[in-house]
Amino acid sequence: MAENEIKNYLIMHGTVVNATSSRKASVAVADGRILAVGDLGPGDYRDFLIIDASGMFILPGGIDPHVHLSLPTPAGPSSDDFLSGSNAALAGGTTAFIDFVTPKRGQSLIEAYRLRDHEARQSACDYKLHMGISEWNQQVKEEVVQCIHQLGIKSFKAYLAYRESIGISYEDLKQLMKVVGQEGGLVLVHCEEGDVISHMQQKFISEGKTNAAYHALSRPPATEINAIRRVIGISRETSCPVYIVHVSTAEGAREIRKAKESGLKVFGETCIQYLVLNDEVYNLDKESSHVLPYIISPPIRSEENRQLLWDELVKGAFDTVATDHCPFNLFGQKDLGIKDFRKIPNGAGGIEYRLSILHNFGVKQGKINLEKFVSLTSANASNLFGWGAQKGQITEGYDADILVWDPSNSSIISRSHQVQSCDSNIYEGIRVEGRPAFIFSKGKLIEH
Ligand SMILES: [Zn+2]
Numbered sequence: 081m082a083e084n085e086i087k088n089y090l091i092m093h094g095t096v097v098n099a100t101s102s103r104k105a106s107v108a109v110a111d112g113r114i115l116a117v118g119d120l121g122p123g124d125y126r127d128f129l130i131i132d133a134s135g136m137f138i139l140p141g142g143i144d145p146h147v148h149l150s151l152p153t154p155a156g157p158s159s160d161d162f163l164s165g166s167n168a169a170l171a172g173g174t175t176a177f178i179d180f181v182t183p184k185r186g187q188s189l190i191e192a193y194r195l196r197d198h199e200a201r202q203s204a205c206d207y208k209l210h211m212g213i214s215e216w217n218q219q220v221k222e223e224v225v226q227c228i229h230q231l232g233i234k235s236f237k238a239y240l241a242y243r244e245s246i247g248i249s250y251e252d253l254k255q256l257m258k259v260v261g262q263e264g265g266l267v268l269v270h271c272e273e274g275d276v277i278s279h280m281q282q283k284f285i286s287e288g289k290t291n292a293a294y295h296a297l298s299r300p301p302a303t304e305i306n307a308i309r310r311v312i313g314i315s316r317e318t319s320c321p322v323y324i325v326h327v328s329t330a331e332g333a334r335e336i337r338k339a340k341e342s343g344l345k346v347f348g349e350t351c352i353q354y355l356v357l358n359d360e361v362y363n364l365d366k367e368s369s370h371v372l373p374y375i376i377s378p379p380i381r382s383e384e385n386r387q388l389l390w391d392e393l394v395k396g397a398f399d400t401v402a403t404d405h406c407p408f409n410l411f412g413q414k415d416l417g418i419k420d421f422r423k424i425p426n427g428a429g430g431i432e433y434r435l436s437i438l439h440n441f442g443v444k445q446g447k448i449n450l451e452k453f454v455s456l457t458s459a460n461a462s463n464l465f466g467w468g469a470q471k472g473q474i475t476e477g478y479d480a481d482i483l484v485w486d487p488s489n490s491s492i493i494s495r496s497h498q499v500q501s502c503d504s505n506i507y508e509g510i511r512v513e514g515r516p517a518f519i520f521s522k523g524k525l526i527e528h
Contacts, residue, residue: 087111090125091484094133096474097143098140099459107138109480112523116476131518133484139454139522140472141175141481142435143461146325146349146402148427149179150199155413155425158406159502161320165405165431166203167498170526172432173516174457175481176206177405178465180237182246185215185222193231205521206481210235210268214245216252224259228476234265235465236327237361240307241377243274254314261320266347266464268323271307271332272299272378292371293362295421296379301329304378308332312339312346321345323464326404327356327397328378330388337397347397347464352430352437353506355390355401372502373412376404377426394447399460401438403430407502413503429500433493433507435483439473439514443487479525483516491515499505 089109096105096117106120108128122130149165151158160168162179170178181202183192189211200207211233213220227233239247239255248256253269260267280298284290308324315322327333327350339346361374374380381389392398394487406427408414417424423474430437435457442448448456462472471479490513495505519526 088125088128089131089520090120090122090128090526091131091133091138091482092120093489094138094484097454098137098473098475099451099455102123102451107208107474107482109482109520109523112480114474114476114478114480114482116174117474119297127250131484136517137450137485137487138474139485140458140474141519142457143471144169144174144177144402144431144434145400145461145465146351146404147177147179147431148404148406149158150445151182151406151427153425155408155416155423158425158427159409159413160407160429160500161425162200162203162406164499164501165208166205168429168498169433169523170205170519171499173435173483173485173519174431175519175521176467176471177431178208178210180210180212182212183214189220189227190231192429193227193233193423195362203420206471208318208467209233210237212237212246213248213256214239216248216255221255221259224256225263228265232253232466235268235323236260236265237268237270239270239274241270241272241274241277243278247274250310252335253311254318257314257320257322259319261318266321266323268325269311270326271304271324273303273307273310276303290367290420291364292368292417292421292424293319293364293376295375295424296362299377299379299384301331301381304329305332305335312313312336312344315339315344315346321347323347323349324355325349326378326402328381328389330385330392333392333397336362337392337395340396343471349400350389350393351402351404352434353380353428355386355393356437356441356510357506358386368418369410372410372418372424373428373506375414375417375421375424375426376428390447398456399464401434401456404510405429405431407500409502410504428506429502429505432498432500433512436491436512436515437507437510439487440512444513465515480520482520485514485515489513489515
């Protein structure tokens, strides 16, 4: 992937699609920004290279609000670093992403942020970082306020799972939400009840049920649904806006939709894996090597749930469709847990396919229109996470993060031609229609 030298472009004969409207228009790009949108002709833009977008859509570049590049784990870091992961993002039309700072207990949030940001600077596209909260005490409380007012970080992520390392209790979450709510920020929550899951894991292991398929069985739907209900209750009590990450259950999604309808500031995110895969991937008759790539948390659910999750998406439960992109190699990482499912690093890659998959299974199948597609893949994440005056729209003055989207290009997803760095691909063999024909990142044409 290389950057083209020419800086100015006139994208003509396409249909510009934003979250609230679509129209036939041309887009002029100069110096990394959108210079003009409208009925533009080459006469007024003489030095501009013309891009023909006939039959195509001109969309704001995707924003993935939930990714984990180079995530440190006992099985080594996730297999995409900031360079390979950002190149995979760009290849699929995602021109900005949000990763996480995950401070260790006892470590200063500000210090952890500086280290993580240094690492992230190798990214080939724009990024931001959410701040993780892995404990609650006076110092953390003071640093949360500093993050908001000095670093401009307004989104904080808490885990109810993984209590042994980074997870916190409902009571600590409530204290965090009181402070963040008062200071005008937003709290992201991983809703899975860690204590219940640990108990079930112990039980399976003691019964000799150690293979990968038991990972999913130890995290039943109720562990997510109960956590979502309680977190919505805390949001109501503290008036703190909350964003529930990677919702996998339709019932959890329904709770979020009802909370929205009652006027609460509750936002929902689901991920492509929950919309296109079902729990057949965990079939106990399969060999572990076929199951290991799909070990993610929360796990992939039943076919019935998958269909109901789409219904909830259509009804408005979700603000964003993300990936939770966090690939690990099958050989040397995932297989460390072949005899004990608790040792399998949790996560899978998807950033390269998010737009094509949502386009194919959402837009092409008539479930959502292109405006909603733009809301879910770009505009809403931009507004929620502080890019609202800069990204997520094809509008004069905005960053030239632009896709010329070919809705009928057909391709089959395969590890053999993927950009992400991983020895497996959970979407192998899936045919998708729709992909970017041209990708601009801050006005630069990305070759792919
Ligand atoms: Zn995640």
